[in-house]
Amino acid sequence: MIELKIGGVPEHFNTPWQLLLSSGILEKSGIAPQWTDYHGGTGLLAQALDDDDLDIGILLTEGAVQGIDKGKAFKIFSFYVDSSLTWGIHVPANSSFQNVSALEGKRYAISRFGSGSHLMAIIDAKARGWSTESMQFKVVDDLAGARASFQQGNSDIFFWEKFTTKFLVDNGEFRRVGERKTPFSCFVICVSDKAFKEKNTAVLTTLKALFQQVNDFIESTDKVSIISDFYHLKPADVEDWLKDVSWAPRPHLDPAMLQTTIDTLGELSLINKNLQINHLVGPIEALTKEL
Structure with missing residues (x-):
């Protein structure tokens, strides 16, 4: 079994991940997933990816861009939630x-x-x-x-x-x-450079399974009760929240959205204004080929 360390914030956006991890699907592919909640948010997740404490992290787009700009060793492989936060x-x-x-x-x-x-x-x-x-x-x-x-x-x-x-x-x-x-899509899936090099097949298999789970969840009629029960939210609040949230149904990287993020952060002097998109992203073709 290949151990895969995955992490994100303990929030309702990550319901598809929780459903995937509880399904046993990854274990059938020889993957032992280990999820960690990062209550400290994206800054802590970015550091964990850089420290090799995480293989896959679900980060806020702006924090992921800033982390990579500061030299942290991970890449953005896909948007995860296309709607703003x-x-x-x-x-x-x-x-x-x-x-x-x-x-x-x-x-x-x-x-x-x-x-x-x-x-x-x-x-x-x-x-x-x-x-x-x-x-x-x-x-x-x-x-x-x-x-x-x-x-x-x-x-x-x-x-x-x-x-x-x-x-x-x-x-x-x-x-x-x-x-x-946020003036951009809110969550992205990031993979540490070391994990993509050393656990390539496991990473791609996991992300393939995730997007299948996302699509199953989008079509589910039980979304409200699933989220409400897992994250202890009021069903009425979940219904309101779902009106504005849009998970990515497939792996994709929107260059225009990434450029908007770069421009926004650059104007605030939070990153290098000359940061190039190709410095941020991983080889998504490997992921889309697998899918």
Whole structure:
């Protein structure tokens, strides 16, 4: 059996992965998959890929591009979720901030530098015409860290996926004062350079099985209950979320979307503006040939 280390955030986007891993299909192909939840987000996933702690990672597009630009040893093989991600802009429920305009110059809780919570805070500030030079960031590791930071009064604002944090809005711990959608497709599948070299067949077999699972899931009439039960979300919230989410039904790399990501991050001086798309992507032809 070939061990394959796979990881992503513990969020509803990764339901197809969880269904695949519980199906036993990969084991029949001689693959022993090992899934790890990365509560710290994309920055932590990028580091794990670079450290060979992960073979395959599901990363936010902007974080994957930034990680590769910084020299981390992995490549983007395909988009995984084609739709954009809706980030909730949260403040402590008992804070005096009633709208986003009151947040300029305040302290941002972020999971880590390079993660989506960090990058989207900058993208949002830039879009509002705020200075990004003096932004204050407090590294809190994950959602639990953000909750603690709010409770201790160490930060004022926290960006996180809207529906993942909705239970905290519903219970009166967080207050959502705004939203920001990513200007690009939100999740990509990344493979470490070492894994593609040493576990090529296992990687391609796994991704082939994943896209079959994605298509089966898209056609399923039980999507709401499956997601609701696995991720402990309210069925009504899942129904709302599914209206805006679109999983990629096949492996593909959209050059225009990748260029938009490069341009957006380049304008914010978060990556080299001259970064080339071919530096970001793996040999997708190997994957599409297998399929």
